[in-house]
Amino acid sequence: MSKKQINLGVFLMGTGHHMASWRHPEVPADGFEDFKYYQEIAEIAEKGKLDMLFLSDGLSFNRLSHPAEIVRFDPLTLLPALAAVTSQIGLAATASTTYNEPFHIARKFSSMDHLSKGRSAWNVVTSYYEHEANNFTKEKHLAHDLRYERADEFVEVVKGLWDSWESDAFIRDKDAGVYFDSRKLHTLNHEGKHFYVKGPLNSSRSPQGRPVIVQAGSSEAGTTLAAKTADVIFTAQQTLEDAQSFYQKVKRKVLESGRNPDEVKIMPGVSPFIGKTEAEAREKYKQLQDLIVPEVGLDFLSDYLGGMDFSNYSLDDPLPADIPKTNGNQSRRELIIDLARREDLTIRQLYKRVAGSRGHWTIFGTPEQIADQLEEWIIKEGADGFNLMFQTLPGGLTEFIDEVIPVLQQRGLFREKYNGVTLRGHLGLSIPESRYAEVKVK
Amino acid sequence: MSKKQINLGVFLMGTGHHMASWRHPEVPADGFEDFKYYQEIAEIAEKGKLDMLFLSDGLSFNRLSHPAEIVRFDPLTLLPALAAVTSQIGLAATASTTYNEPFHIARKFSSMDHLSKGRSAWNVVTSYYEHEANNFTKEKHLAHDLRYERADEFVEVVKGLWDSWESDAFIRDKDAGVYFDSRKLHTLNHEGKHFYVKGPLNSSRSPQGRPVIVQAGSSEAGTTLAAKTADVIFTAQQTLEDAQSFYQKVKRKVLESGRNPDEVKIMPGVSPFIGKTEAEAREKYKQLQDLIVPEVGLDFLSDYLGGMDFSNYSLDDPLPADIPKTNGNQSRRELIIDLARREDLTIRQLYKRVAGSRGHWTIFGTPEQIADQLEEWIIKEGADGFNLMFQTLPGGLTEFIDEVIPVLQQRGLFREKYNGVTLRGHLGLSIPESRYAEVKVK
Numbered sequence: 099m100s101k102k103q104i105n106l107g108v109f110l111m112g113t114g115h116h117m118a119s120w121r122h123p124e125v126p127a128d129g130f131e132d133f134k135y136y137q138e139i140a141e142i143a144e145k146g147k148l149d150m151l152f153l154s155d156g157l158s159f160n161r162l163s164h165p166a167e168i169v170r171f172d173p174l175t176l177l178p179a180l181a182a183v184t185s186q187i188g189l190a191a192t193a194s195t196t197y198n199e200p201f202h203i204a205r206k207f208s209s210m211d212h213l214s215k216g217r218s219a220w221n222v223v224t225s226y227y228e229h230e231a232n233n234f235t236k237e238k239h240l241a242h243d244l245r246y247e248r249a250d251e252f253v254e255v256v257k258g259l260w261d262s263w264e265s266d267a268f269i270r271d272k273d274a275g276v277y278f279d280s281r282k283l284h285t286l287n288h289e290g291k292h293f294y295v296k297g298p299l300n301s302s303r304s305p306q307g308r309p310v311i312v313q314a315g316s317s318e319a320g321t322t323l324a325a326k327t328a329d330v331i332f333t334a335q336q337t338l339e340d341a342q343s344f345y346q347k348v349k350r351k352v353l354e355s356g357r358n359p360d361e362v363k364i365m366p367g368v369s370p371f372i373g374k375t376e377a378e379a380r381e382k383y384k385q386l387q388d389l390i391v392p393e394v395g396l397d398f399l400s401d402y403l404g405g406m407d408f409s410n411y412s413l414d415d416p417l418p419a420d421i422p423k424t425n426g427n428q429s430r431r432e433l434i435i436d437l438a439r440r441e442d443l444t445i446r447q448l449y450k451r452v453a454g455s456r457g458h459w460t461i462f463g464t465p466e467q468i469a470d471q472l473e474e475w476i477i478k479e480g481a482d483g484f485n486l487m488f489q490t491l492p493g494g495l496t497e498f499i500d501e502v503i504p505v506l507q508q509r510g511l512f513r514e515k516y517n518g519v520t521l522r523g524h525l526g527l528s529i530p531e532s533r534y535a536e537v538k539v540k
Numbered sequence: 541m542s543k544k545q546i547n548l549g550v551f552l553m554g555t556g557h558h559m560a561s562w563r564h565p566e567v568p569a570d571g572f573e574d575f576k577y578y579q580e581i582a583e584i585a586e587k588g589k590l591d592m593l594f595l596s597d598g599l600s601f602n603r604l605s606h607p608a609e610i611v612r613f614d615p616l617t618l619l620p621a622l623a624a625v626t627s628q629i630g631l632a633a634t635a636s637t638t639y640n641e642p643f644h645i646a647r648k649f650s651s652m653d654h655l656s657k658g659r660s661a662w663n664v665v666t667s668y669y670e671h672e673a674n675n676f677t678k679e680k681h682l683a684h685d686l687r688y689e690r691a692d693e694f695v696e697v698v699k700g701l702w703d704s705w706e707s708d709a710f711i712r713d714k715d716a717g718v719y720f721d722s723r724k725l726h727t728l729n730h731e732g733k734h735f736y737v738k739g740p741l742n743s744s745r746s747p748q749g750r751p752v753i754v755q756a757g758s759s760e761a762g763t764t765l766a767a768k769t770a771d772v773i774f775t776a777q778q779t780l781e782d783a784q785s786f787y788q789k790v791k792r793k794v795l796e797s798g799r800n801p802d803e804v805k806i807m808p809g810v811s812p813f814i815g816k817t818e819a820e821a822r823e824k825y826k827q828l829q830d831l832i833v834p835e836v837g838l839d840f841l842s843d844y845l846g847g848m849d850f851s852n853y854s855l856d857d858p859l860p861a862d863i864p865k866t867n868g869n870q871s872r873r874e875l876i877i878d879l880a881r882r883e884d885l886t887i888r889q890l891y892k893r894v895a896g897s898r899g900h901w902t903i904f905g906t907p908e909q910i911a912d913q914l915e916e917w918i919i920k921e922g923a924d925g926f927n928l929m930f931q932t933l934p935g936g937l938t939e940f941i942d943e944v945i946p947v948l949q950q951r952g953l954f955r956e957k958y959n960g961v962t963l964r965g966h967l968g969l970s971i972p973e974s975r976y977a978e979v980k981v982k
Contacts, residue, residue: 118717120714120719121714121717123714127712127719128710131743131744133624133655133657137624156742158742165719165720168719168742169705169710169742169744170742171655172648172743174648175616175620175651175652175655176655178617178620178621179620179624181575182575182579182621182622197641197644198644199676199677206616206617209613209617212613213575213617213618214575215575229738232738233739234641234643234737235641235735235737236736263611268570268611272562272569275560275563277562277607278610293677294678295674295677296600296671296674296675297675300598300599300600300612301611301612301614389717391717394717
C-alpha cells in the first residue's frame with residue numbers, strides 16, 4: 099500500500115500571518131489590496147502542487163488589528179479572480195452563516211465551482227467579532243449556541259439547494275427545443291426555524307457535485323457541526339498530544355454521524371520558519387517579533403481574549419488568573435490561556451507568541467527538520483494535512499515550496515503532480531450525487 | 541469642439557438575448573456556465589474598446605424562461621474572474637437592494653474595483669420576480685414603493701461606507717510602524733428606517749473613488765432614485781420620441797437633484813441585426829423568431845406582464861384590454877402594452893417581439909444603417925450611449941465590433957483606443973473624493 103499522503107493548504111493573510119510582517123523589508127506593505135500580489139502567491143502555490151488556497155474573513159475590524167484584517171479583499175471576489183489565472187489549485191473562501199443568506203452562499207460557491215472547473219470550497223464560520231452585528235442592522239451578535247443552531251440549518255439549506263439539479267438534467271436538444279429534463283429539477287421547499295427557502299437554485303450541479311465544505315470551530319458545537327457536514331476541518335493545535343486527542347475525537351464523531359472518517363480531512367494550522375540551521379530559522383522569527391509595536395500586540399491579544407482589558411497590568415505581569423468569558427470564539431480563547439499557563443508567559447511574551455502564530459503550531463528548522471515534524475504528526479495520527487500559515491508572504495511560501503516540498507516528495511508523502519483537476523480529487527474525496535439521483539449500478 | 545462620443549456597454553445574456561438563441565446553429569448551447577465562453581466575449585468586447593460588460597441578475601427563475609435566466613453565473617463571481625483576464629473594459633454587475641445587505645454590497649464592489657484597477661460598476665435593482673422572496677425567508681416580495689424606499693436608503697449607506705477611508709489614509713511607514721492615518725478613517729454610524737450600519741468599511745477607498753452606479757428603473761420612483769444617485773441610466777425605449785422625452789425628463793431631474801446632467805449617462809438598450817443588406821439583417825431576425833417554442837414564448841410574455849393568464853385566449857387574439865396591475869416591474873409592463881396597442885399585435889406577434897428584444901429597441905440594416913440609427917439618437921438627444929443587446933453571442937457581438945465600430949470610429953463618434961484604465965474615465969465621469977476629505981486647491 100502506498101504511503102499516507104499529506105494534504106496542504108496555504109492560508110493567505112495579507113503580507114503574512116505575522117502582524118508585523120508588513121514592516122519586514124522583503125514584504126510589499128501594500129499587498130493586501132493588490133491583485134498581482136495575490137496572483138503571484140497563487141502561482142507559486144500551484145507550482146508547488148498545494149491542495150488549496152484558503153482565505154479567512156471578517157466583516158468588521160479593530161483599529162489596532164493585523165493590517166491585513168483592517169482592509170482586505172472580499173474572499174468571494176478575490177478567489178474567482180484567482181480561479182481565472184490558475185488551473186488546478188483549490189480555492190477556499192470563508193463566509194459567515196450569521197450574516198449571510200443560504201441562497202446567496204449556495205449560489206456563489208456553485209458559481210465559483212463552475213468557473214474554476216471544480217475547485218471551490220466554503221469555509222463555514224459563525225462569525226467571530228462581536229461588532230460585526232452593528233454592520234448588519236443588528237444590535238448584538240447572536241449567542242454562541244444560537245449561532246451554531248443557525249449554522250447547522252444554514253448548511254443543510256445550502257446542501258439542499260446544491261441538489262436542486264441532477265448532474266444530467268441539462269439535455270440542450272436544439273432540434274427538439276428542449277433545454278432540460280424537468281424530472282431532474284427539484285424544489286427544496288425548506289421551512290425551518292431560521293430559514294424559509296423554497297428553491298430551486300439557479301445554478302446547475304457543479305463539477306464537484308458539491309463544493310468542499312471546510313469547518314474550523316473546535317468547540318463542542320463546532321466539532322459536532324463539522325463531524326456532520328465538513329469535508330475538511332481546520333484547527334489550531336499546539337502539541338502532538340492535543341492534536342491526536344482532537345483527531346481521535348473528531349474522527350469518532352464523524353463515524354457516529356454515519357459518515358466515513360476517511361472522507362473528513364483534519365488539517366491543523368502550522369507556521370514554519372525555515373533556515374540553513376535551526377538557529378537561523380529562530381533568528382528569522384526573532385526579527386519579526388522585534389517589529390511588533392507593543393500597543394498593537396496588546397490589543398491583538400485582548401481581541402483574542404474577547405476584549406480583555408489589560409490597562410491595570412504591566413506587560414511583564416503574568417496573564418491574570420480570571421479572564422472573563424465572552425460570546426466570542428471559545429476554543430481560541432482557551433488555547434491561548436492554556437499556552438500562557440503551560441509556559442508561564444508574561445503578557446508581553448504571550449502577545450508576541452499570539453501575534454505571530456495566532457495560536458497555531460510554530461515550527462523551526464532546516465527543510466529536513468520541518469519535514470520531520472510534519473511527517474510525525476501525519477504518521478502518529480495528529481493530522482491528515484496542514485493549513486500552512488506563513489509569517490511573511492510571498493517569501494515564506496517560496497522557501498517552503500522550493501525547499502520543503504521536494505523533501506516531502508522524496509519521502510513519498512506528497513504528490514509530484516496533480517491528479518485530476520478538482521479539489522475533491524486532490525483531497526481524495528468522492529464526488530457526491532444529488533440526493534434525488536437514482537442509485538446507479540456501478 | 542470635438543464631437544459627442546457614444547458610450548457603449550454590452551449586456552451579456554447567456555447565449556444571446558433572444559430566448560431561442562441557444563437553438564441557433566452557431567451558438568454553444570452550454571455557454572451559460574462556461575467561463576471560457578464569457579472570457580471570449582469579454583476579450584472581443586475589449587478588442588472593440590467598448591465601455592463595459594453588463595450583467596443582469598435574478599434570484600429565482602421561471603421554468604419556462606430564457607434558459608440563460610434559469611441557471612447562470614452569479615455576476616459578482618463571474619465579473620471578478622473576467623477582471624483577471626481583461627485590463628480595460630468596465631464590469632457592471634447587478635445586485636438587488638431588496639435581498640442583500642449594504643455592507644456586503646459596498647465591500648464587494650469596492651473589492652472588485654481594487655482588483656480590476658478601477659473598472660467596477662453596480663447596477664442597482666430592487667428585484668423583479670415576485671418569488672425571489674421565497675428564497676430569502678420572506679413570504680412576500682416588498683411592495684413597489686417600500687422597495688424603492690429601502691433602495692434609496694441602501695444606496696446612501698453604500699456610498700457612506702465607500703467614504704470610510706480617505707484616498708491618502710494609508711501611510712504604511714515601515715520604520716515608524718504606522719500603517720494608516722487614523723484621522724483619515726471615518727465611522728458612518730448610519731441609523732435609518734431600514735438599516736443600522738456602523739461601519740467603517742474593511743476596504744480602502746478604491747481606484748474610482750466610488751464604483752460607478754448604474755440604475756435601470758424607469759418608473760417615477762426609479763427615475764427619482766436614478767437622478768439622485770446614478771452615474772449611468774439603463775432604459776428601454778422603443779422610439780426616438782419616447783427616448784427624447786425620457787432623456788429630457790431624467791436630465792431635468794438630475795439638475796433638480798443638484799447634480800450636473802453631464803455626469804449622468806443615459807444608455808437605452810438596443811438590439812442590432814446586421815447584414816450585407818437590410819433584408820439579410822431582417823432574415824437573421826426571422827430565423828431566430830422561428831426557433832421560439834410557442835409555450836415558452838407565451839410564458840415569457842406572461843411573466844413580463846406580471847403573471848397574466850392567457851389560457852382563455854387564442855394566440856391570434858389581440859392583447860386583452862385589461863391587463864391586471866401587479867407589484868412587479870411597472871415600466872416594462874407599460875412599454876409592452878403600449879407596443880401591442882401601437883402596432884395592433886396579436887398575442888403571438890407580441891410574444892415573438894418580446895422574446896427577442898425583451899421590449900428594447902431593435903434595429904436592422906447594413907453597418908452604415910446601424911451606425912446612422914445610433915448616431916441619430918445621440919445627436920437628437922435620445923441617448924448618451926447604448927447598452928448593446930445582441931441576440932446571439934458571441935456572433936452578434938463579433939459582427940458589431942468588426943463592422944459597426946469602424947464606421948462609428950470613422951465618423952469620430954467612438955474612441956480608437958481607451959483613454960486611461962478606469963470605467964469612470966471611459967464614461968467621462970470625474971472621480972469623487974470622500975465626503976470627509978478636505979477640499980484641495982487645484
